[in-house]
Amino acid sequence: MTKINKAACIGGGVIGGAWAARFVLAGIDTNMFDPHPEAQRIIGEVMANAERAYAMLTMAPLPPKGKLTFCKTIEEAVDGADWIQESVPERIELKRNVITQIDAAADPKALIGSSTSGIMPTELQRDMKHPERMFVAHPYNPVYLLPLAELVGGEKTSKATLEEAKAKLAPIGMKGVILKKEIEAFVGDRLLEAVWREGLWLIKDDICDTETLDDVIRYSFGMRWAQMGMFETYRIAGGEAGMRHFIAQFGPCLSWPWTKLMDVVDLTDELVDKIASQSDAQSGAYGFRELERIRDENLVGIMQTLKGSNGGQGWGAGKLLSEFEEHLWKNAPKPEAKASNEPIKLLDAKVHPSWVDYNGHMTEHRYSQCFADSADALLRLIGVDMDYVAEGHSYYTVENHVRMLDEAKLGEALYVKAQILPGDGKKLHTFMWLYRASDDMLLATGEHLMLHVSSKEGKSVPPLAAVLAKLQPLIDAHAGLALPEGAGRHVGQKKG
Numbered sequence: 001m002t003k004i005n006k007a008a009c010i011g012g013g014v015i016g017g018a019w020a021a022r023f024v025l026a027g028i029d030t031n032m033f034d035p036h037p038e039a040q041r042i043i044g045e046v047m048a049n050a051e052r053a054y055a056m057l058t059m060a061p062l063p064p065k066g067k068l069t070f071c072k073t074i075e076e077a078v079d080g081a082d083w084i085q086e087s088v089p090e091r092i093e094l095k096r097n098v099i100t101q102i103d104a105a106a107d108p109k110a111l112i113g114s115s116t117s118g119i120m121p122t123e124l125q126r127d128m129k130h131p132e133r134m135f136v137a138h139p140y141n142p143v144y145l146l147p148l149a150e151l152v153g154g155e156k157t158s159k160a161t162l163e164e165a166k167a168k169l170a171p172i173g174m175k176g177v178i179l180k181k182e183i184e185a186f187v188g189d190r191l192l193e194a195v196w197r198e199g200l201w202l203i204k205d206d207i208c209d210t211e212t213l214d215d216v217i218r219y220s221f222g223m224r225w226a227q228m229g230m231f232e233t234y235r236i237a238g239g240e241a242g243m244r245h246f247i248a249q250f251g252p253c254l255s256w257p258w259t260k261l262m263d264v265v266d267l268t269d270e271l272v273d274k275i276a277s278q279s280d281a282q283s284g285a286y287g288f289r290e291l292e293r294i295r296d297e298n299l300v301g302i303m304q305t306l307k308g309s310n311g312g313q314g315w316g317a318g319k320l321l322s323e324f325e326e327h328l329w330k331n332a333p334k335p336e337a338k339a340s341n342e343p344i345k346l347l348d349a350k351v352h353p354s355w356v357d358y359n360g361h362m363t364e365h366r367y368s369q370c371f372a373d374s375a376d377a378l379l380r381l382i383g384v385d386m387d388y389v390a391e392g393h394s395y396y397t398v399e400n401h402v403r404m405l406d407e408a409k410l411g412e413a414l415y416v417k418a419q420i421l422p423g424d425g426k427k428l429h430t431f432m433w434l435y436r437a438s439d440d441m442l443l444a445t446g447e448h449l450m451l452h453v454s455s456k457e458g459k460s461v462p463p464l465a466a467v468l469a470k471l472q473p474l475i476d477a478h479a480g481l482a483l484p485e486g487a488g489r490h491v492g493q494k495k496g
C-alpha cells in the first residue's frame with residue numbers, strides 16, 4: 001500500500017495542528033512550520049487531546065508515534081517530505097505565496113495539499129513550477145478524528161495526483177473523496193454555509209437562540225446525517241415508494257417561502273454581540289480545550305457505534321474505522337510466544353476517562369474488556385491474526401467469569417497476566433489476573449473459555465497445525481502450575 005513517508009505541515013493552527021496529530025499518531029515523522037510565537041504550546045495541547053481521543057477510539061496497535069519537529073523556515077520544513085499540507089489563514093494572496101514557496105523548495109514529486117475551505121485550486125497553483133502535484137485536501141475539524149478529506153484538483157492538477165493522494169490517505173485512516181470538478185467551497189462547505197446562513201437569520205429574527213437552534217440539530221437530523229447523510233435518509237423518508245415519492249411530496253416545498261435562500265444576513269456589531277452572548281450563555285461554562293474533549297468523546301462514541309452496525313460489518317465512518325484497525329493489526333509487529341512456566345503478561349492499559357462510571361471508578365464492563373483484550377493478545381501470540389481469521393478460522397469465547405476485587409481509578413496503569421489451563425487447543429481455557437501497575441494490587445480475576453471454530457463450517461474444529469505448534473508449548477509450560485485460586489468458582493461462592 002502506498003503511504004506517506006514524511007509529512008510537512010505549513011501552518012499549525014486549529015487545522016494544521018490537527019493534521020500534524022493525525023500524521024504523528026499514524027507513525028509519520030512530521031515537520032512543522034508556523035511563525036506563531038506560541039506554536040509549540042498550542043500544537044502540544046492539540047496533540048494531547050488527539051492522543052486522548054485515540055486511546056478511546058481504538059485498541060488496535062497504533063505504530064510508534066512519528067517525530068514532530070518544529071522548523072524555522074518553510075524550506076527546512078518541506079525538506080524530505082513527500083506530503084506537504086498547507087493550512088495557513090484563508091487569504092488567497094498569502095496562501096498562493098506560501099504554496100509557491102513550498103513548490104520551489106520541495107521535492108518536485110512531493111504532493112502538496114491545501115486545507116482551504118473554499119478557494120479553487122486553480123487560483124492557488126497559478127504561480128507554481130510543478131502545479132500538477134498540487135490539490136485541495138479539505139479536511140473537517142478535528143482532522144485527527146473526522147476522516148474525510150475532499151480532494152479537488154485545479155486546471156493543472158494531474159489525475160494521478162488525486163488518485164495518489166487518495167491512496168496515501170487510506171493508511172492514516174482517512175477517506176479521500178475526489179470531486180469531479182472544482183467549485184468554490186467544494187461540497188461540504190456549500191452545504192454547511194447554506195445551513196449556517198439560515199441559522200444566522202433565525203437568530204437575527206429572534207425565532208430562537210443559539211442553544212435552541214443547536215438542540216434542533218443535535219436531537220434530530222444531525223444524528224441522521226452522521227450515519228446516512230442526506231439522500232439515503234430521504235430515501236427512507238419516502239416510505240415504501242422511496243425517493244421518487246419523497247421528491248414528489250416535498251420537492252414543491254422548496255419553492256415555498258420556507259427559506260431566505262441566498263440572502264446573506266448583515267453581520268452588524270449588534271448581531272455579532274447577540275450571537276456571542278447567547279453562545280457564552282450556552283457553552284461559556286466550559287473551557288475551549290474542555291469542549292474539544294467533550295466533542296471528541298462524542299465523536300468517538302458515534303464512530304464506535306457505527307463500527308458495529310450493519311451486522312458487524314460497520315457503516316459509514318464506522319466501517320472506515322474498522323478498515324483502519326484491520327490495517328493497524330496487519331502492520332503491527334508479530335509478537336513471539338515464549339513458553340515459560342510463569343503466567344504470560346498480556347496487556348498494558350490505562351483507566352481512561354470514558355471507563356469511569358458514576359461511582360467514580362472503572363465501570364463493570366471495562367474489567368471484562370481488559371480480559372477480552374488480553375484474550376485477543378494471547379490469540380495473536382499463537383498466530384491467530386487477521387489473515388488467519390480471513391481464512392475462516394478463529395476462536396470464539398463461549399464462557400467467562402469475572403470477579404471484581406478492587407477499584408481501578410482514572411488514569412491508573414493496569415496489566416494482565418494469564419495462565420493457560422489444561423486443554424487440547426480446540427478448547428482454550430485461561431485464568432487471568434488484572435493488576436494495578438503502581439503497587440501490583442490484584443483488582444480482578446477472569447476465567448475464560450474459548451473454542452476454536454471454522455467460521456465457514458459454523459462449528460468447532462481443532463486449530464490449524466501452525467497455531468497448535470505455537471499453543472502447545474504454552475499449554476505444556478503451564479501444565480505444572482497449580483490451579484489458580486478462584487478457578488472454577490461459581491457466582492456467589494463464599495471466599496476460601
Ligand SMILES: NC(=O)C1=CN([C@@H]2O[C@H](COP(=O)(O)OP(=O)(O)OC[C@H]3O[C@@H](n4cnc5c(N)ncnc54)[C@H](O)[C@@H]3O)[C@@H](O)[C@H]2O)C=CC1
Nearest residue numbers: 011012013014015034036087088089090115116117139141
Ligand atoms: N477551522 C476550521 O474549522 C477549518 C479550517 N480549514 C482551513 O484550514 C486553514 C487554516 O485554518 P485554521 O487552522 O482554522 O486557522 P488558524 O488561524 O487556527 O491557523 C492558521 C495558522 O497559520 C499560521 N500562519 C500564518 N501565516 C503563516 C505562514 N506564512 N506560514 C506558516 N504558518 C502561518 C498562524 O500562525 C496560525 O497558527 C484555512 O485555509 C481554513 O479555511 C479547513 C477546515 C476546517
Ligand SMILES: C[N+](C)(C)CC(=O)CC(=O)[O-]
Nearest residue numbers: 116117139140141189192
Ligand atoms: C468554517 N469552515 C468553513 C472553516 C468549516 C470547514 O471548512 C469544515 C468544517 O470542519 O466544518
